[in-house]
Amino acid sequence: MCRASEAPFERIESALRDLPGWLAGERGSRLGAAIIRGRQIIDRMEAANAEATRRFEKAGSYRADGSLGMVPWLRTHGKLSAGAAAEHVATARQLEKLPRTEEALARGEIGYQHAVAMARTAEHVGAAEVRKAENRLLEAAEKMDPGQFAGVAKSFEHQVDAQSALIEANRAHQRRYLQIGEAINGLVRIEGQVTPDAGAIIRTAIEPYASPSKSDDRSAGQRLADALVEVCRRGRSGQGSGAGQANGAGPRPQLIITTAADTLAGIEGAPAGQLEWGGTVPAETVRRLACDSAITRITGLGELDREITHASRTIPPATRRALVARDHHCVFPGCDRPAPWCDGHHLVFWADGGPTKLDNLGLVCEPHHRKVHEDGWRLKRKDDRWIATPPPLKIAARARSA
DSSP, X not given: OOOGGGHHHHHHHHHHHHXXXXXXXXXXXXHHHHHHHHHHHHHHHHHHHHHHHHHHHHTTGGGXXXXXXXXXXXXXXXXXXXXXXXXXHHHHHHHTTOHHHXXXXXXXXXXXXXXXXXXXXXXXXXXXXXXXXXXXXXXHHHHSOHHHHHHHHHHHHHHHOHHHHHHHHHHHHHTOEEEEEEEETTEEEEEEEOOHHHHHHHHHHHXXXXXXXXXXXXXXXXXXXXXXXXXXXXXXXXXXXXXXSTTSOSOOOOOOEEOOHHHXXXXXXXOOEEETTSOEEOHHHHHHHHTTSOOOOOSOGGGGOOOOOTTOOOOOHHHHHHHHHHHOBOOSTTOOOXXXXXEEEESSOGGGTOOSSGGGEEEEEHHHHHHHHTSOOEEEEETTEEEEEOOOOHHXXXXXXX
């Protein structure tokens, strides 16, 4: 017979024992909902664990096991890596100062990684500053995956304290490195890390050579590896022929940053620059890059929302820029393929009289664009959210009638 304090865990463990058998009996089409429900339960458990972690740490109960702190205790007894244990403890501490965030996590409205991003922001700029904008940040978190929300959180940090954001970026810059190993088993290992703007430059340079071709059986990683070699090969051959890019005479990779005029002006409270491939850069980095770049001024998305004749399907460059500034990536729910991989899709098809204007457009990657046109999916925008609806199950119906 279990103690009363352990009864909830007995019920949870009993349910977990039953879960595999229940899942085995579910149709494949229903497993998606089960996976999402499972993730929500795990996230809600993290909220309960955060409170328990705080109380356990404040009581110093970890000392009873000979541990010197909460992090080493979690490493040993919670079976976590040092980094994961430190993250859990730091998040638990900050969530005590962000009750609305902890409540949203407990209700399953946000995921644990959203809460981690909020906690890190509170650690960087102070919980008091985060609480002032907590509702707004939580609204963004509910609409975004954690990776996208991390960019929002970093931009908020920049608005609150641009100098600290710049210091953090400079520290990150010092941690950049690249290592090229020796050939082992026929392969050379390359690893490293660079700043977000450098990463965007590299990705932009290799992307033209990384797109899959018809009947291409290479993985995404293999395509990127081949593309990197191709860029290096072309640069080397160009240098030898006298027409090379190594001396700076040739075209450079295009780096696109979306930024506010206030950011360029260095005004306090301005947001960080947003890289097209994802990630943020502080105002000073934007200003440095702007010293030698082309600047396109967008004073408002509305000014670019203009009608064109139906004689052309091509989205004008100005409208395309407005579309990228609004959507950033493929708008199909769950997809984050970047703007360079996307087409401008007409919500009301062009052939059906749909106008080429911003309200009737959305960025959609090629596979999802095909889903909408050839496979019959419907894509619409409602309250700043994108909704994709699958087609009627006509094939399944025919199969049953056969």
